[in-house]
Amino acid sequence: MANKGPGEAKKYDGARKTLLAAGVQEANIVTQTVPGAYELPFAVQRMYSASTSSQASGLVSAAADLLGGGSSTDLTKTVATGETNTNSGPLDAIIAIGVLIKGSTMHFEYIADAVSHGLMRVQLDLNVPVIFGVLTCLDEEQAYKRAGLQHKDSKPADPNASYAEQGHNHGEDWASAAVEMAAKRQGWGEGKFID
Ligand SMILES: Nc1c(NC[C@H](O)[C@H](O)[C@H](O)CO)[nH]c(=O)[nH]c1=O
Numbered sequence: 001m002a003n004k005g006p007g008e009a010k011k012y013d014g015a016r017k018t019l020l021a022a023g024v025q026e027a028n029i030v031t032q033t034v035p036g037a038y039e040l041p042f043a044v045q046r047m048y049s050a051s052t053s054s055q056a057s058g059l060v061s062a063a064a065d066l067l068g069g070g071s072s073t074d075l076t077k078t079v080a081t082g083e084t085n086t087n088s089g090p091l092d093a094i095i096a097i098g099v100l101i102k103g104s105t106m107h108f109e110y111i112a113d114a115v116s117h118g119l120m121r122v123q124l125d126l127n128v129p130v131i132f133g134v135l136t137c138l139d140e141e142q143a144y145k146r147a148g149l150q151h152k153d154s155k156p157a158d159p160n161a162s163y164a165e166q167g168h169n170h171g172e173d174w175a176s177a178a179v180e181m182a183a184k185r186q187g188w189g190e191g192k193f194i195d
């Protein structure tokens with residue numbers, strides 16, 4: 001799930017590529033966009049609910065299971081084709097991607113606070129990992145760097161700079177976190193501790 005700030009497409013692509021590299025089936029990745037970061041907690045909550053209600057109504061048969069074996073859950077679900085997306089079971093993890101850029105009022109602070117608390121609440125209430133892919137940047141340049149992009153006004157990264165200073169696509173980190181948390185959550189649900 002993503003909103004549409006600077007570098008969002010790049011971070012989404014990075015997350016998607018990492019999910020695929022980790023073995024997640026393309027057909028099991030579902031994407032929804034929202035108007036702004038403020039809408040993310042509600043959208044995460046309703047998407048998870050949709051993923052469970054479709055299963056309850058038995059509309060669609062099972063898709064490939066990310067976690068294998070007898071898992072009853074998939075990491076993500078059918079790719080949207082522009083129409084209603086049906087699916088086979090509860091989402092295993094949701095990555096909420098967004099970017100907040102500080103302006104000149106308190107808008108940024110209120111939204112950052114609401115969204116971070118909202119996403120935390122949703123994951124604890126629903127018992128599904130929600131990955132915090134919301135950047136809170138002081139300017140667009142910071143957002144570009146964290147998408148692994150160079151902003152038009154910034155100098156090329158110094159190859160000797162630290163990993164953090166050089167910038168990289170944080171979408172990849174979020175996808176890895178989603179896969180790890182999905183697997184761990186399944187293990188914990190079965191009374192197992194996985195490393
Ligand atoms: N200023 C930013 C916003 N603002 C829009 C809100 O998120 C929201 O969509 C609107 O208030 C309607 O409820 N959104 C971002 O994602 N990033 C910003 O920097």
Ligand SMILES: CC(=O)[C@@H](O)COP(=O)(O)O
Pocket residue numbers: 101102103104105106107108
């Ligand atoms: C309204 C906005 O999109 C947001 O950037 C807030 O900017 P500002 O604090 O300058 O009103």
